[in-house]
Amino acid sequence: MLHSKSFARRMAFASPTVFIAVAGLFSFVAYCCIYAFRKPFTAGTYADLQLWGIQFKIVLVTAQVAGYALSKFIGIRIISGMTPERRSTYLVGLVGIAMLSLLGFALTPFPWNAAWMFINGLPLGMAWGLIFGYLEGRRVTEALAAILCINFIISSGFVKTTGKWLLTSYGVSETWMPFTVAMIFLPLLLICIWVLAHLPPPTEADKAQRAPRTSMTTQDRKALFQRYALGLILLVASYLILTIVRDIRDNFAVEIWDELGFKGQASILTMAEIPVAIFSLLAVGLMMFVKDNFQALWLNHALAVFGALLLFGGTFLFQHGMISPVIWMISSGFGLFLPYILFNGVLFDRLMASFRERGNAGFLMYLADSIGYLGSVAVLIWRNFWAGGMSWLGFYMELCNVGAGLILLFTVASYGYFLRKKQRAFPHAQTSINVYQQNYD
Numbered sequence: 001m002l003h004s005k006s007f008a009r010r011m012a013f014a015s016p017t018v019f020i021a022v023a024g025l026f027s028f029v030a031y032c033c034i035y036a037f038r039k040p041f042t043a044g045t046y047a048d049l050q051l052w053g054i055q056f057k058i059v060l061v062t063a064q065v066a067g068y069a070l071s072k073f074i075g076i077r078i079i080s081g082m083t084p085e086r087r088s089t090y091l092v093g094l095v096g097i098a099m100l101s102l103l104g105f106a107l108t109p110f111p112w113n114a115a116w117m118f119i120n121g122l123p124l125g126m127a128w129g130l131i132f133g134y135l136e137g138r139r140v141t142e143a144l145a146a147i148l149c150i151n152f153i154i155s156s157g158f159v160k161t162t163g164k165w166l167l168t169s170y171g172v173s174e175t176w177m178p179f180t181v182a183m184i185f186l187p188l189l190l191i192c193i194w195v196l197a198h199l200p201p202p203t204e205a206d207k208a209q210r211a212p213r214t215s216m217t218t219q220d221r222k223a224l225f226q227r228y229a230l231g232l233i234l235l236v237a238s239y240l241i242l243t244i245v246r247d248i249r250d251n252f253a254v255e256i257w258d259e260l261g262f263k264g265q266a267s268i269l270t271m272a273e274i275p276v277a278i279f280s281l282l283a284v285g286l287m288m289f290v291k292d293n294f295q296a297l298w299l300n301h302a303l304a305v306f307g308a309l310l311l312f313g314g315t316f317l318f319q320h321g322m323i324s325p326v327i328w329m330i331s332s333g334f335g336l337f338l339p340y341i342l343f344n345g346v347l348f349d350r351l352m353a354s355f356r357e358r359g360n361a362g363f364l365m366y367l368a369d370s371i372g373y374l375g376s377v378a379v380l381i382w383r384n385f386w387a388g389g390m391s392w393l394g395f396y397m398e399l400c401n402v403g404a405g406l407i408l409l410f411t412v413a414s415y416g417y418f419l420r421k422k423q424r425a426f427p428h429a430q431t432s433i434n435v436y437q438q439n440y441d
Helices: 002-012 016-038 056-080 084-107 114-124 127-133 141-149 151-169 177-197 204-210 218-227 229-251 253-262 274-289 293-319 325-345 347-354 361-386 392-425 432-436
Strands: none
Touching: 002 016, 016 084, 016 114, 016 127, 016 141, 016 151, 016 177, 056 114, 056 127, 056 218, 056 229, 056 361, 084 114, 084 127, 084 177, 127 141, 127 361, 141 151, 141 274, 141 325, 151 177, 151 253, 151 274, 151 325, 204 347, 218 229, 218 361, 229 253, 229 325, 229 361, 229 392, 253 325, 253 392, 274 293, 274 325, 293 325, 293 347, 293 392, 325 347, 325 361, 325 392, 347 361, 347 392
């Protein structure tokens, strides 16, 4: 207990740079470890297995994403109503359920083991909101979110590379490999949760700039949604498209790279994502220097538009043989993950701060996530029964082209909505930060 109090006290008086380094590092590693419970099974191909005429890997991915989607709907209530005191206990408990589900997957014979992947997705869908809860509502949230969100880009590839390594170098079976990977990462995850649990809460200066973050009741959530219904629907629609494209890229990265001519090169799953991670980290992290919340909100929209244009442009150039497969995967990855990261760690946080809304960004994130993953399940089912003849590479390219256009449309409309909302809420020239943070400048 003495060590716990000593660490918390030191972090309370740490400089912003030290706080970002410690909180960012341990939150990043924590969620990377969460990926070790969720994504290693996708390193397998399960090529010789089918269930009801469906490739078994599609069955496994669909089952897990269905559980994950349901978890997001449950998380709308649990995450938004979570108190800081219960956060770590919930996180450890959810990880324990996920670990047992992977053990069940290994011990249960085909095809019944597919049910365990649904159970695996149920707890893990709430892990992101619990970890982000340690970081939101701070003046350095952008920097912390940028570091945390790099997981979306490199951790899945890293975990799949680890899984491939166990399959090829140690002969671990495709059913035991996911549980083995999870056990490797478990001790490190527990250490990270301890550190995060002892971070100090947001300061008074943090609350002045970003608005206080509190748990939300059902009435709080309903009232918040009603106040910004059209704008939130547009943002959720954008996130729906981003989630669908990102899930196909992530869950079937092995197949896409194989079709691009990189079969057997496990390292490409990680190496090609490193530039995407670096560019995204810089773009999102620099947002913390934008003090005015409304300016940051508009920049979030602008970066999402830029991402959509890059996603479409890179795909167009690749389809016409003007760039290499690796350059295309990097450019399309940056165009996809830049807005995806903004939605998961920055945009909703700035939206709450701009309009001085009490509550937490976790509610809005899980509202968007629940719809996004529900759409992902629907697209997987549609692809299997109505577009099964299309390769994963061709399917991903089509999603990039169509998705980019829809993201562009929804984001521009969202910008117009919130601009009008701002003009009504703040008819005079003063910005939100000038009004509420004048005692802290």
